[in-house]
Amino acid sequence: MKKNFWSAIALLAALNAIPAFASASSCVDCHSNAATMKALVPAPVASSGEGEG
């Protein structure tokens, strides 16, 4: 009984430790942060050329 209790506590702790998708992904950490993205991604250079039809 005591063992089951501590197992349940451990399971709950583990579940709480699983973050929601948004914070679990390292992609989102950078890609949702405007300042980080601005620092990491150079501004595009426009080339000369015509638009299409």
Added chain:
Amino acid sequence: MGYVVDEKVLETDPHFEYGCSFCHEGDSNAATQAEAHQGMIKRPSDNLDTCGTCHESIAATYKLSLHYTNAGMKNGVSPRFSESEKMVYDEKVFEQSCRSCHASCGDCHVQSPIVSGVNTGFIAGHDFVRKDESKTCALCHGGRVYPEFTGDYGGRPDIHYRNGMNCLDCHSATQMHGDGIEYLGRRDVAVKPSCLECHKEDMEATESAKDAHESHEESVSCTACHTATGYRQCSSCHLDEGATSNPAIVLGDNPRKPGQLTTLRLIPTVRSTFEKVGIHQENFDTLPNYWDAVPHNIQKRTDRTRDCATCHSDHLDFLSEENLPERGSLKNFELVR
């Protein structure tokens, strides 16, 4: 910021249910940028099977659609070439240049298409949008069609735009996604806009309008009368001289429907266009330098609807031998009324 993901979108859009790596691969749990981007796919929808995992039927028809195959850019000009020139064109021009413009799913539903190296990033923070014409269609079709439609080239905007319509109100999702048939060019597409879809016969408000439609319906296109102002006539695009164009209304015989007066657009292919790759266009005179065009600056009343004399005695804006382009196709003479 062009490529910043909106976190709210991640919570609400079902596309993110399986995480970034489901489409982009890479390693979403890596600690560094370099590790995370190892094996990453920047544009997952370039492989249509990615979207096809869930949107199977759309991916299947889209593979054959003109936005993806760009077949019109090949078949529209190829009658000018000899058989050997066609092979050179396919290898050195079409595959290297024209086909690089093909749109994948993401170019219309996730990020704005990249045109001439200009990349404006996500349409809406990586939201998967159904449509946003001003950030998608307008970028590729911004040289002629869209600015004519919105009035950005001057004059009044198209009457449909002024009444709240945009591209997809006439150009259906079926037309965009394809119907499963691999067409040679856009004129062949079965499902395409038609004025008569909305403007049915006998809907005219006045007898004079009804008379005008009945007496001209076989011989004059809708746009010949209802194009309001000059639209882009392209002259030196694709020639390393920078794109130039001049607004004008040009009326002449429809090269695809002889006997019908319609609006024509000067197209940029001249005799020297492909000389750089050794194509001299042995059959250049097979096609004219003008194609029938549907300018997107339609108005109910124009100079031509107001006064019969505009066409019937003044021949205003009619193509004439004097204003044909120098060294143009001999076929142009057939379009002069």
